[in-house]
Amino acid sequence: MRELADFAVEYAAKLGAEYAEVRFQSDLENVYVVKNGNPEFAGFVRHRGLGVRLLVKGGLGFTSVNQLDRDLVEKRVREAIRMAKASTRVMKKPICLSPEKVIEEEWEVKPKNPFEDVSVEEKMGLLFDIDKAVASPEETGVSIPYRLIQLSELNTEKYLVNSEGTAISSRIPRVLFVALLTGHEKGRGTEQEIIEKGEGRGWEAVEEWKLIDHARERAKTLGKILKTAGKAPRGKLDMVLGNQVVGLIVHESVGHPYEADRIFGREAAQAGESFITRDMVGRRIGSEVVTVVDDPTLKNSYGYYLYDDEGVPARRRFLMKEGVINEFLHNRETAAEMGVSSNAAARSSAFNREPIIRMANTFMLPGDQAFDELVEGVQLGVYMKTFGEWNIDDRRYNMRFVGRECYLIKKGELKGMIRRPILEVTTPGFYGSVDALDKSLTFEGATCGKGDPAQGMPVWHGGPNARLRGVGLGGRE
Amino acid sequence: MMGIKEVSSFIVDNGLRLGADEVAAIAAHITSRQVRFANNEVTVTKTWDTTSADILLKKDRRVLIASTTDVSEEGIRNTLKGLIRTVKVMKTHKNYAPLPEGPFQYRSIPNLYDERIPKLGEKNIDYVEAAINSALEGGTVRVAGTLLTTDSESALATSRNVDGTRKKTTINMVVRCLANGEASGMGITCGTGLGEFNPEKAGREAGRLARMSLNPISGKSGKYDVVLSRPASAVIFDIIAGMDSAFNVDSGQSCLAERIGKKIASDELAIHDDPRAAGGLGSTPFDDEGYPTGRTTIIEKGTLRSYLHNSFTSEKYKAESTANAGWIAPHAWNVIVEEGKLKEAELLESVKEGLYVNNITYLRFQDYRRGDFSAVIRDGVFRIEKGELTKPVRGLRLSDNLLHILRNITALSKEPEQIFHWWMEWGTPSIKTPMVLSSDVGFTVPTK
Numbered sequence: 001m002r003e004l005a006d007f008a009v010e011y012a013a014k015l016g017a018e019y020a021e022v023r024f025q026s027d028l029e030n031v032y033v034v035k036n037g038n039p040e041f042a043g044f045v046r047h048r049g050l051g052v053r054l055l056v057k058g059g060l061g062f063t064s065v066n067q068l069d070r071d072l073v074e075k076r077v078r079e080a081i082r083m084a085k086a087s088t089r090v091m092k093k094p095i096c097l098s099p100e101k102v103i104e105e106e107w108e109v110k111p112k113n114p115f116e117d118v119s120v121e122e123k124m125g126l127l128f129d130i131d132k133a134v135a136s137p138e139e140t141g142v143s144i145p146y147r148l149i150q151l152s153e154l155n156t157e158k159y160l161v162n163s164e165g166t167a168i169s170s171r172i173p174r175v176l177f178v179a180l181l182t183g184h185e186k187g188r189g190t191e192q193e194i195i196e197k198g199e200g201r202g203w204e205a206v207e208e209w210k211l212i213d214h215a216r217e218r219a220k221t222l223g224k225i226l227k228t229a230g231k232a233p234r235g236k237l238d239m240v241l242g243n244q245v246v247g248l249i250v251h252e253s254v255g256h257p258y259e260a261d262r263i264f265g266r267e268a269a270q271a272g273e274s275f276i277t278r279d280m281v282g283r284r285i286g287s288e289v290v291t292v293v294d295d296p297t298l299k300n301s302y303g304y305y306l307y308d309d310e311g312v313p314a315r316r317r318f319l320m321k322e323g324v325i326n327e328f329l330h331n332r333e334t335a336a337e338m339g340v341s342s343n344a345a346a347r348s349s350a351f352n353r354e355p356i357i358r359m360a361n362t363f364m365l366p367g368d369q370a371f372d373e374l375v376e377g378v379q380l381g382v383y384m385k386t387f388g389e390w391n392i393d394d395r396r397y398n399m400r401f402v403g404r405e406c407y408l409i410k411k412g413e414l415k416g417m418i419r420r421p422i423l424e425v426t427t428p429g430f431y432g433s434v435d436a437l438d439k440s441l442t443f444e445g446a447t448c449g450k451g452d453p454a455q456g457m458p459v460w461h462g463g464p465n466a467r468l469r470g471v472g473l474g475g476r477e
Numbered sequence: 478m479m480g481i482k483e484v485s486s487f488i489v490d491n492g493l494r495l496g497a498d499e500v501a502a503i504a505a506h507i508t509s510r511q512v513r514f515a516n517n518e519v520t521v522t523k524t525w526d527t528t529s530a531d532i533l534l535k536k537d538r539r540v541l542i543a544s545t546t547d548v549s550e551e552g553i554r555n556t557l558k559g560l561i562r563t564v565k566v567m568k569t570h571k572n573y574a575p576l577p578e579g580p581f582q583y584r585s586i587p588n589l590y591d592e593r594i595p596k597l598g599e600k601n602i603d604y605v606e607a608a609i610n611s612a613l614e615g616g617t618v619r620v621a622g623t624l625l626t627t628d629s630e631s632a633l634a635t636s637r638n639v640d641g642t643r644k645k646t647t648i649n650m651v652v653r654c655l656a657n658g659e660a661s662g663m664g665i666t667c668g669t670g671l672g673e674f675n676p677e678k679a680g681r682e683a684g685r686l687a688r689m690s691l692n693p694i695s696g697k698s699g700k701y702d703v704v705l706s707r708p709a710s711a712v713i714f715d716i717i718a719g720m721d722s723a724f725n726v727d728s729g730q731s732c733l734a735e736r737i738g739k740k741i742a743s744d745e746l747a748i749h750d751d752p753r754a755a756g757g758l759g760s761t762p763f764d765d766e767g768y769p770t771g772r773t774t775i776i777e778k779g780t781l782r783s784y785l786h787n788s789f790t791s792e793k794y795k796a797e798s799t800a801n802a803g804w805i806a807p808h809a810w811n812v813i814v815e816e817g818k819l820k821e822a823e824l825l826e827s828v829k830e831g832l833y834v835n836n837i838t839y840l841r842f843q844d845y846r847r848g849d850f851s852a853v854i855r856d857g858v859f860r861i862e863k864g865e866l867t868k869p870v871r872g873l874r875l876s877d878n879l880l881h882i883l884r885n886i887t888a889l890s891k892e893p894e895q896i897f898h899w900w901m902e903w904g905t906p907s908i909k910t911p912m913v914l915s916s917d918v919g920f921t922v923p924t925k
Contacts, residue, residue, distance in 0.1 A: 146729025182729030268621035389843035429925035472924025
């Protein structure tokens with residue numbers, strides 16, 4: 001396999017590629033699904049192959065094969081070279097890559113408890129126990145007639161080699177848990193809860209999640225929402241947003257619009273562009289309490305890596321520093337365009353996908369207050385602890401988050417639950433309204449979508465609890 | 478290397494030899510080629526050469542599946558051994574059903590393979606150039622998009638005497654034009670052959686809408702009569718088709734649950750899944766279990782007639798399979814929304830005051846079961862006044878309930894078109910849809 005990857009680099013160079021990069025990637029995934037107490041299926045995904053990316057006269061080509069056959073590699077590399085060359089007639093200037101250090105390295109995340117050492121009975125048994133815990137109205141106080149529970153474990157191995165001499169091998173385990181629970185209460189309709197957890201380590205992560213207790217608690221909360229939540233207030237008031245909500249908001253409205261390929265328009269036809277322009281570095285966009293970073297090097301994180309898929313060493317990126325736009329997420333192409341070095345944001349979801357700019361673990365840095373202090377400072381407001389529906393426009397300027405577990409705040413105290421308050425706000429409007437953060441910091445695992453063909457990428461997003469002043473709350477009629 | 482027919486037979490034979498009760502295998506070879514472009518220039522060209530195998534294995538009423546790109550004899554044997562080891566410790570499936578007993582006769586479907594498509598080569602670059610140039614004809618815009626061609630052959634074999642092969646080509650182009658930041662437009666051309674493929678038309682449409690979208694007014698929240706253009710309608714009907722899968726009904730991901738035989742839409746609406754449609758992007762002579770495909774009525778005169786089933790879900794619902802397997806989750810192949818009585822211009826003329834929405838993106842549910850959602854609208858959003866598109870509108874968000882929108886459909890246009898684009902996130906391969914007019918639809922704006 002390594003020999004074939006090395007050969008592909010040499011062959012592309014021989015045919016005139018000024019740069020060639022080959023990645024062998026193997027993804028071994030096991031998936032277990034229980035639906036409404038029924039073992040729907042268990043499944044294996046065994047995907048592996050070579051992805052070749054090359055530059056010819058400034059034209060960028062990509063090809064992939066999964067039959068590890070030398071003749072086939074030659075055939076597809078020849079085609080990639082021909083098409084990359086042909087594409088230059090519809091280009092204004094050649095694509096360049098930023099100069100980066102040559103790296104020869106091997107890295108690995110070693111699980112304490114490898115997935116292979118845990119029996120399938122135990123894994124399926126866990127899902128059945130979770131289903132049992134949430135299906136019992138005696139335990140949760142609510143009827144949850146629909147329950148879809150899924151666990152997937154993935155071992156990824158990569159070997160990246162390029163024509164500049166970089167050669168990096170890596171190995172990492174990842175695990176993801178997702179559950180969709182639909183609660184029902186007569187006369188009050190339905191309410192849904194999605195539980196999602198992901199980490200970049202072995203079965204020890206699942207053990208620490210304590211999923212049975214966690215799911216039971218979330219189910220109980222669903223019941224309380226259905227039985228007790230009152231009407232959400234509307235109009236201009238203060239808000240406290242929970243860690244989960246803050247995490248998603250920074251992912252969507254700082255992470256994505258700071259991706260330099262979006263800023264330069266490369267994703268315009270699909271995911272979209274950005275309201276941020278290349279000349280906005282240094283401009284204030286939020287209050288001084290807000291600093292947002294993206295950091296692939298957080299241990300155990302779902303978005304963990306030490307070198308990106310262009311072989312650039314990973315580091316923490318300060319996207320927004322004390323309310324000021326600080327840096328964008330770059331690959332080697334956008335870094336060259338801006339005259340800076342890449343900050344290692346090029347990621348690829350599989351052997352047959354080109355590396356594109358992606359987040360890793362995006363979060364707001366915590367503040368220095370206690371949660372109670374945030375609440376004490378609010379005369380009339382809403383605490384949105386978790387979210388349900390959300391979306392954001394393709395320039396990442398106009399966003400909306402509908403609350404799931406939410407409480408009214410009156411005279412500095414949390415009162416009863418309210419149902420589905422709606423925060424619909426512009427990005428500068430949001431970051432300009434944050435006035436205080438608490439000391440907590442939690443993360444959620446998620447799969448971020450981008451690219452064409454789509455690439456689902458493991459990420460974390462997170463943050464502290466945050467207080468907003470004077471935002472307008474809407475609400476569904 | 479084995480051919481795909483040999484691979485599927487090899488899997489079935491070896492699966493049975495290892496002790497499985499039933500085995501199904503789909504082996505496929507697909508060559509895909511893509512040209513992506515942005516800012517009026519090509520950004521990357523891609524070619525994928527993929528041979529893969531999907532495996533369904535059942536033993537003692539237990540169910541396992543696998544997907545592998547290692548289709549060597551050794552790789553397949555290893556995958557099968559892993560499945561057999563695992564199946565022994567699984568629990569039994571509550572809605573277990575055997576695979577259908579063949580052999581079946583599969584009638585061919587016209588216009589699914591165009592032998593010119595795999596040979597296009599650098600001609601793909603010419604198509605992209607033509608789309609860009611057409612988009613630029615009426616004035617300066619930035620043009621982005623994707624051209625994708627596929628050439629695929631797949632073979633299904635099961636341990637119940639099923640043996641089928643199918644071949645298909647596709648060519649899809651999406652063109653999006655942008656001007657002055659917020660103004661945008663989109664055009665689409667797609668099909669299984671070059672006959673209807675028209676990159677110039679897609680480019681021209683995207684450019685026209687982007688230029689019309691310049692200098693927008695800020696939208697006001699409220700209820701509007703809304704004309705959903707074909708790309709926008711396709712997003713709505715993609716979700717309806719996805720929610721009609723009995724798997725999604727059963728997992729809380731559908732507002733169509735418990736509504737069979739009930740009125741869920743206006744009398745004007747009729748939707749079918751027609752996998753035998755000539756030239757359909759998703760057309761197929763057989764489903765993943767081997768049943769010969771046929772037309773399934775989903776909605777007829779506003780009444781929900783059927784869910785989409787495979788053997789497992791049909792067992793649970795005591796219904797016949799609709800030949801929509803998906804081994805685990807049934808899915809639509811090729812959705813057809815019946816055309817209405819009005820020409821496009823007549824449909825617009827019928828709106829005194831309303832909104833025109835060309836594309837819907839980022840549609841997300843607060844509650845799948847109820848159908849409450851919101852979505853971002855883009856690529857051509859205009860006020861309609863006295864039947865004419867007047868001012869472009871910015872900043873509005875579609876915020877309503879899926880069933881409410883279906884119930885309030887008052888008219889559909891003639892001339893449905895086959896649509897496929899990136900924001901059809903529920904995975905229906907193709908939606909053939911006309912324009913749709915729905916009344917009293919909710920829109921919201923940001924508060925700060």
